[in-house]
Amino acid sequence: MNGEKNIRLHVNRKDFEEIYFSGNQTSLFFSPTTKGKTVTTAVIGLILLILFCFKGDLSKExxxxxxxxxxxxxxxxxxLSxxxxxxxxxxxxxxxxxKSLESRKLYQINFNxxxxNVNIDEDEESSHWGEFNSFEINDKFISLEGKFNYMFxxxxxxxxxxxxxxxxxxKNIKE
Structure with a gap:
């Protein structure tokens, strides 16, 4: 790949939502971030409730x-909160x-x-390949993390x- 490659993305909000909001990501109590804390709080709350029910049987010590x-x-x-x-x-x-992506007319990726480079309505972000630390590629999306983070x-x-x-x-990002 010696020349520059240009890819124009066709922005459909549902395509992005399908990826960002998959797997209970938006659930306040059962998202990957909060699920463990919710379960722990519930278990401790149950133990506390049981202790309150039997507090008359507890000695002062x-x-x-x-x-x-x-x-x-x-x-x-x-x-948890x-x-x-x-x-x-x-x-x-x-x-x-x-919402900001919906109003954009141009969403283009250029690379060599x-x-x-990512160009969104003449707002251009340029990076060297070495500025990316990691990437994830699967059948649904490609994500890049580094100086700028992207998901396509x-x-x-x-x-x-x-x-x-x-x-x-x-070829260009070493993990």
């Missing part, structure tokens, strides 16, 4: 257990990004052996363009 489990429950609740806030903010940012759905381009981009990434 063992009453500290109730305070300790109450503290753990409070701590878990705080961590922080994670829920993080998921909520992420969802709002993605929605804002997707040295550079990778396979449905947004032709099969030949998708294969060409996939080969260029595998």
């Amino acid at each position: 063992k009453f500290g257990i109730l305070y300790f489990v109450s503290f753990l429950f409070l701590l878990c609740t705080v961590y 922080l994670s829920i806030n993080k998921v909520s903010k992420w969802k709002k940012e993605v929605e804002k990004y997707l 052996n040295d550079f990778f 759905p396979s449905k947004s381009m032709s099969k030949a363009d998708y294969d060409s981009l996939k080969q260029a990434i595998k």
